[in-house]
Amino acid sequence: MKTAILVFPGTNREHDMAAAVRSVSGKDPMMVWHAETEIPQADLIILPGGFSYGDYLRSGAIAARSPIVADLLEKAKQGVRILGVCNGFQILTETGILPGALMRNAGLTFICKETKLRIERDDTIFTSSYKKGQVMRCPVAHHDGNFFADDDTLKMLEDDGRVLFRYCDAAGQATPEANINGSRNNIAGIMNARGTILGMMPHPENLIEDLHGGLDGRGLFESLLEKVA
């Protein structure tokens, strides 16, 4: 699997993401600077977490106007696999590649903690290593993770089975208490209609080895490796 990780000024989880890719695939990803105009040929493009352009204006808004984005849109159209995590998800919504928006957390503060996510589907390239309905542990670290979409968009996402992860309690119930940031329908991650692009707020790359206290995040990378390699 050839992986390209896009780096914007202010991106800060590119090393975490590279470590996860390396740990699962055994291969070094390519780091691609935002000022480039072409993403080298890759099976998977990752937009990692961080505060691109300081989150100024709106999270992801300025990065979505970076030179590299024209080619990102092109690669998305071609069906290249894309994973956007945290700020990467915010950038994907700001470019229009994924629908919806990530607003300030309902509690108005930055949240860094471990959450639980319910796997909504196990027949996608992102989640094939998990079981549908399974509850996975996954850390979050964000200020603007409150997923919003209008009623029609939300209905479309739900009807088309495009919600892959939902914040839930230990029993797998998507309760209001488990909804750490106020996201509509407890949504933590969604994909595009073709099933080639995933955006999610939580950080699976921070729960991939014993040091982290769990391996729950590995499944996502293993799924991609198996399906994309």
Next chain:
Amino acid sequence: MSKNEPQITPELIAAHGLKPEEYNHILELIGREPTFTEFGIFSAMWNEHCSYKSSKKWLRTLPTKGPRVLQGPGENAGVVDIDDGQAVVFKMESHNHPSYIEPYQGAATGVGGILRDVFTMGARPIAAMNSLRFGVPEHERTRHVVSGVVAGVGGYGNSFGVPTVGGEVNFHASYNGNCLVNAFAAGLADSDKIFLSEAKGVGMPVVYLGAKTGRDGVGGATMASAEFDDDSEEKRPTVQVGDPFSEKRLMEATLELMKTGAVIAIQDMGAAGLTCSAVEMGAKGNLGIDLDLDKVPNREENMTPYEMMLSESQERMLMVLHPEKREAAEAVFRKWELDFAECGMTTDTLRFRIFHQGEMVADLPIKELGDEAPEYDRPWVETPKAAKLDNATVEAPKDLLESLVAMVGCKNLSSRRWVWEQYDTMIQGNTKQRPGGDAGVIRVDGGTKGLAFTVDVTPRYCKADPFEGGKQAVAEAWRNLNAVGAEPLATTDNLNFGNPEKPEIMGQFVGCIKGVGAACEALDMPIVSGNVSLYNETSGEAILPTPAIGAVGLLPDVMVSVGNGFVAEGDAILLVGGHGSEMGQSSYLSELCGREEGAPPPVDLAVEKKHGTFVREAIRAGEINAAHDISDGGLGVAVAEMAIRTGLGCTIELPSKDTHIAFYAEDQARYLITCDKDGVEALIAKAKAAGVPLEQIGSVAGEKLTVAGQGSVDVSKLATAHESWFPAYMAQ
């Protein structure tokens, strides 16, 4: 001399924080009246914050050398060898005054400043901590300051991308008008690639890098060297504004630039900005510096030389570069969209000369501004020793277990989760132990080694007995590192005190320094960096003496470490160091009895060393499952915390007479550890051979915390009390 400059009057001298005799010293030194710009430069360099004029004499008494110390105090941060050609670079610094006036920006720029100190040395920041002290919860300003400071620390560190792995938060009335924000940062560097601030070579270009210069923070260091009064709110314009996005780019650009071999010397612009950074580089290298202010990138129009020299705009650096590598250096900074301006040159004149619009606006002797600045031997009186508390005056609670619920749910012992969940604790993917442990633990990227971090001080102890309190701060840091299996390496100190011109306050300072020094010496933890913050007073009321100690430890294998929560049903609970009886200045006394009385627990450094070494070695041998140091709240709070962490209960047995004393005494050099029940005998035999008192006091079992003969309480009830205080207070 320029026209339209203010006349230097006695009022102006006082407003700049200079004493009349200091001004006379300036006149003697330069043989004429200074220009307004020169006057500003002197006030910036000779204030307490930059010159350490009251503290230097005593700081020199601290132990700063050791086999692992590569760089001690005097540079941007200390450097300690961690084997394999790697070094940990760290320091702690205060941002107290600005954080009280403007909590968010004050705290944010405090974090920014300490991160800059670390990467200026060539190290990539890998961990942060903070030591925060606020007024009592009922004080009208406390909630506002807490919420702003926590958001500011998080806002900066999260965006920059460094994990916060530890810290402390405390409330006390002495901080009502003067909070403390002490920020710690550590970075990783190759030990042969450390960058220093000493300029070398005549005629070398002095280059300005980073963000532009604005009017923010003009006079900030002078403000930090004065007491607060009722008009302190009006000092808001002296607080700087932080931009973590610029800082992140500045770090990436700086580290990239260092790889090109272009950097001769580097100094970040912190307190007193351009003035302090240029003077330090020149004075240390025995060189003069010429600066052309017309080349300095400005954010605002019509800035005067005085404003440019005193601006504390953030995210700026000054470097002396190899001229032949200038282009490569500039390309790096352009890539990161940062300013790069050659604005001066090193000279052999030992003068600090400033040019502005074709005019020389300052011409001063650089050594006298910098390393030969004035120094005082302030009069001091020793703090009278408090009498040991008579335990007969310490009433037993009606119900011991109910009192434990109150203790773990009180303002100073409750969970700080509300705070640290606003900090990114796992970015960089190397965090092993997040906040909530005895010490934060991270893996050194790319290997198996680990580093542990803690910050500690008990200001109540320091007030009652500065010497013992100073020792205790270091001893507690020592314990916290050993409790995760780390070998303590070195420390950084952040010394927060009141007005040093008062002999009683100076006496607290001297006493604490002596205690800190004695403990660092005895425990082989030299001080490699630090910061002094004096004049922490409001309307004449000083804070508790607060010498915060940040400490770093090394783990050969990061996975060979333990947490401080119970691990398994049936595990034995053992007490290292025996039962205690010291109730003076204890948390029980202050939190539940409302008394701050008596002498603090004495610290026997030889015993600390023996007990800590025993615990560390047992962890490394895989003989114990969990460890927790006994400090605030004594054995009772320690055992409750171990239960709360994992939800496992226990039954323990305590002396039947004065059980509440054994439960809450804060005698030092003690730990609670757990081990498999089959391992107890061997462990006790080993302790006996080492001369360490070790006894089993109970076992992990069930979902209740039971003290034989006293009753039980559900662990869930303790947990709820522990977790509720902070969110409930902040929601009010």
